[in-house]
Structure formats: C-alpha cells, structure tokens
Amino acid sequence: MTTEAADPVEAVAVSPAADPGFLQRYGTTIEYILIPGAALVGALAVFGIFVALFGKNPLDLYFYMYQGAFGTWFSWQNTLTRAAPLILTALCTALPAQLGMVIIGGEGALLIGALSATSIALAIPWAPPLVVQIAMVCAGVVGGGLWITLAGALRQYRGVNETISSLLLVYIGLAILNHLVEGVMRDPSSLNKPSTREIGAANMIGSIPGTDVHWGLVFGVVAAFASYILIYHTVFGFAARVAGGNIRAAKIVGLGVGKLILMICFLAGGAAGLAGMIEVAAVQGRTNANLAAGYGFTGILVAFLARQNPLAIIPVAILLGGISASGGLLQRRLGLPDASVLVLQGIIFVFVLASDALYGRIAFLKGKS
Template sequence: MTAEVESVEAVGVAPAADPGFLQRYGASIEYVLIPCAALLGALAVFGGFVALYGKNPLDLYFYMYYGAFGTWFSWQNTLTRAAPLILTALCTALPAQLGMVIIGGEGALLIGALSATSAALALQGAAPIVVQIAMVIAGVIGGGLWITLSGGLRQYRGVNETISSLLLVYIALAILNHLVEGPLRDPASLNKPSTREIGAANMIGTIPGTDVHWGLVFGLVAAVAAYVLIYHTTFGFAARVAGGNVRAAKIVGLNVGRLILTVCFLAGACAGLAGMIEVAAVQGRTNANLAAGYGFTGILVAFLARQNPLAIIPVAILLGGISASGGLLQRRLGLPDASVLVLQGIIFVFVLASDALYGRIGLFKGKS
C-alpha cells in the first residue's frame, strides 16, 4: 500500500486537475485570458460592423494581419508606431501603481516635442551629440513637469487627476499651435505652419539593417526600467503600498506627496521622450502632425496590459500593428483610414467592461 502511494506521489498531479495550481496561478491566468477574450470580442464586433458595410470580415482580418505583420516592411512600420505607444502607455501605467488615472500622455508628448525642438534650435551649430543629448533632457523635463502639474493639483488642491490631465492636453495643443504659428514659425512654411528644421545631422538614425528608428530601443529600455523600478525596488514597493491604501502608507511614515510627484514626473518624462523621438526621428520639426493620437492610444495599451510595464511591450506592438494596417484596409476594402480608430474604441469598451470579471471566474479560484 505504501509503495502504491509513493508511486502516485512520484507521478504527481496534472496542473489542470490540481486545485492548488489554480489557487496559486489563477490570477495570473486571468490577467492573460481576460484581456485576450476582450480583444477577440472587440474584433468580432468590429467584423460585424464591416459585414454590415458589405465587406467580408475574413478579408478584414487577413488584411489587418498582412498590413501589420505579413511582410518585413509591415513589421518595420508596426515597430515604428509601437515605439511612442510604449512610452505614452508608461505615462498611464506608472501613476496607476499609486491608484491614479492619468490620461494626459498626449499633452506631455506635445510639450516634450516643443521643448526638444526649442533646445535643438537654440543649439544650432553645436556638435550633433550635444544637440541630441540636450533634446533628450529637454523633452524629458518638459513632459515630466507637465504631468507633475496634474499630480500637484491632485495632492495639494484635491483636483481629480483624470480631469486635470485631460484638460492639460488641450492646453498643450493650444500652446503648440500658438508657438508654431507665431514665435517659432518657420517663414518658409507657408501651407502648413511649423518650426524650422532641427537639421539632418541632429536627427536620430535607424537601427542598423532596418528602417526602424532608435526610439524603439528607448521604449524597450524605459519599459524594462519601469518594471524593475516598480517591482524590484523599495521605491516601487512604497508606491504600490500607497496605491493600495493611502491611509496605511501615511501611518507607516511614507511621504505620499513626494511619491505622487516623483511618479508623475517619471510618467510625464516617458511621454515627453516620445515627443522628442517623434521630432528627432520622424518629423524633424514641430508641427500639427505631432498630435497623432499616440497619447490616447497609449491609454488603451496601458489598460489592455493591466498597467504592467513589461506587458505593455507586446500590447503596444499589437496596437501599433492595427494602426499600421489602416492604410491597407483603405486601399483593399475601401474602408476609411480612420476605421482602425473605431476598432480601438471598441477594444477600449470591451477592456473596461471585462474589468468586472477579474476574481469572479470560479474556474480560476480553485478549491480551498
């Protein structure tokens, strides 16, 4: 009898039949399956709308895949679009660790772009490496201070950070339009107001062997650094404690105000860096094209990734691919180029609706 028991123990129990496995890993499984189910549901609904438009949903899915990942050119286009999405998603994900909902990444991106452009124009004639470093510093500081303003309003004046960060986007857009059409306008830009070019020598090049600029590397490094900061440092632990229970954090002596301002600065710095990259790697100057919606799409990326900095990377690539496929959908199916924005909106609704499912699926609770 003892030998039989030992043989059974040696064989072990399959994870699917082990209640303890679901108790230990059920939450992690939920974090993967529920967002994936929300994404698939959104694609199905969008396919239904396309069918009503008289198009075959299967053709839609094929061209979306082909336009995003079907060729090396598509991959490069996708990765180029994913770079700013990673950084703007971090602008939402980092404050979320403190229980804050910051949706002003678009504004920080614009301010970062303006700051970086101003630094480049002020240093015309300096060595390219000096100009590039100055642009990075200016973009990071500009974007960081912009989101810190929302954190300060929340901490010291009790203003809701979601509302203030959103309203600051429109203020940033107004500042950009004023400067581009006024003090910083290039007299040669007749049809479309813009600043003077920062100079080809000051542009950030592409990764060798690809057409993808170095902004992708900036985004990957920032995401990994954010993950380490939040989950493997005492600062990150303190931020998560404050996000879980502010009163308890104050009782144990944590400076919650300092945590809020610091995290908001880091979040804005990421979005400001995205703006700097758009100027130094794509546009070469500041103009209205910078308001391309990367900051708003970054919100969706952060929510779909459950505010996890590492999960942001694949989600940003996925959303970047959806955005990159818009042109192909327009050419092959006759759909408006903005149809991908409709899909993003549907995904956002499904992601928000699926939030109520976490912790309520009996299959993943296991048995005590």
C-alpha cells in the same frame, strides 16, 4: 513490514487543469492573460460585424489586418515604428496607476516634450550632434515630466481630480504648440502647414542598423524594463504600490505620499515627453501639428490592456501598433476609411473596461468548482 514504493507511472504529476493548487497559485496570472485576450477577441468579433454591415467580408478584414501589421518585413517595421511612442505614452498612464491615479494626459506631455526638444535643438545649432541629441532627450523628459507633474500637484495641493486636469492639459498643450508654431517659432518657408525650422539631418537619431525602425523603439523597451524594475524591485516602487493600495495606511506608517505623487507624475510625464522628442528627432525633423497623431490616447488603451504592467506594455503596444499600421491597407483593399482602426480601438477600450469586473470572479481560476 515496509510497503513498496508507488509505481512511477502512478506518481506522474497531476495535470494543471485537475490540480486545484495550481489554479490557486497561478489563477491571478492566468486571469491577467485570459481576460484581456478574451476582451480583444470579443472586440474584433464586434468590429467584424460592424464591417459586415457595410457589405465587407469580416474574414477579408482580419486577413488584411494581419498582412498590414505582421505579414511582411515591411509591415513589421511599420508596426514597430508605431509601437515605440505607444510604449512610452502607455507608461505615462501605467506608472501613476501604481498610486491609484488615472492620468490620461500623455498626448499633452508628448506635445510639450516635442516642443521642448525642438526648442533646445534650435537654440544650439552650433553644438555637435551628440550634444544636441542629449540636450533634446533631457529637454523632452523635463518638459513632459513637469507637464504631468502639474496634474499631480493640482491633485495633491488643491484636490483637483487628476483625470480631468490631465485631460484638460492636453488641450492646453495643443494650444501652446499651435500658438508657438504659428507664431514666434514658425519657419517662414512653411506656407500651407505651419511648422518650426528643421533641427537638421545631423541631429536626427537615425534607424537601428539593418532596419527602417528608429532607435526610439530601443528607448521605449529600455524605459519599460527600467519602469518594471523601479516599481517591483525597489523600495521606491514598493512604497508607491503600498500608497496605491491604501493611501490612508501609507500616511499612517509615515510614507511621503505627496512626494511619491509628484515623483511618479514626473517620471510618467517624462516618458511621454521622451516619445515627443523621438517623434521630432526620428520622424518629423521639426515640430508641427502632425505630432498630435493620437499616440497619447492610444497609449491609455495600451496601459489598460496591459493591466498597467510595464513589461506587458511592450507586446500590447506592438499589437496596437500593428492595428494602427494596418489602416492604410484596409483603406486600399476594402475601401474602409483609414480611421476605421480608431473605431476598433474604441471598441477594444469598451471591452477592456467592461471586462475589468471579471477579475477575481472566475471561480475555476481559484481552484473552485
């Protein structure tokens, strides 16, 4: 005698919260969303307490932060404009992280990329705008790429810690920029704020039609998608992740670790150098000290908050760009210094680093009680 089929109502799938198998399969993914999100919320709460000590209402703080970042179409455009260089400088940290390297020199690569792009534009004023723009892109990528490759080479051939060397290269890059801008490349008409000559309005890359957001945002998004494909869907990316997981094992199986380090560092620096080129060709129109706006350092926070995932960098960069964009509104409405957002970014960074110890330690995300 055959038994009857189970009642369809009884065959309804078990909810994910009650299914240990679901948590075992997707627990890691949930961690990568839940833990950074909790770190961000915790940082905002602490920043609210910090603001309350100065007699300001934290609820007003959060409201104006939202309004300044995402409350209007103007706010959105300001946020997206600031997110563009953050995506590219975050890739400067995220790509070497696949090899287990901690590169924090995106700011220096951005400055060198900007300087290289400006130099090539001023060297060929007779060329058509499209040729000049392509030359600027190439110069920015190569300049920034070689700058970070220097940190990789010091790591590979001299055993110098890449974190220290890349940070020191930021200050060397800033010194080079100041030396050239205040010296041989200085525009005689720039009096109070030394800068180079303008690259010309025809050579600017312009904005996306219908918006005030420059094309740098598209460059950043394309670079993030290309980086994701490179790292997770190519042999080169697989080799880089293997070397990052166990460099000794990678050498045993014959992977060219030294070549991987130099190539990854070049690509990482090239992304930050492209950010510098975009700041020149889309925002400043020339090279000056305004380029040292801290995008490279904020990019480090973006990369860590995104867990070094190139695709996750895009929404995180938009979020951090929004926080940065809200600084002016906080200053006008609450009387807070514009640099208050830097305090918030510092608190977020501390929370993100502290939360790193939680990965793999949350029992219920493993399907365990």
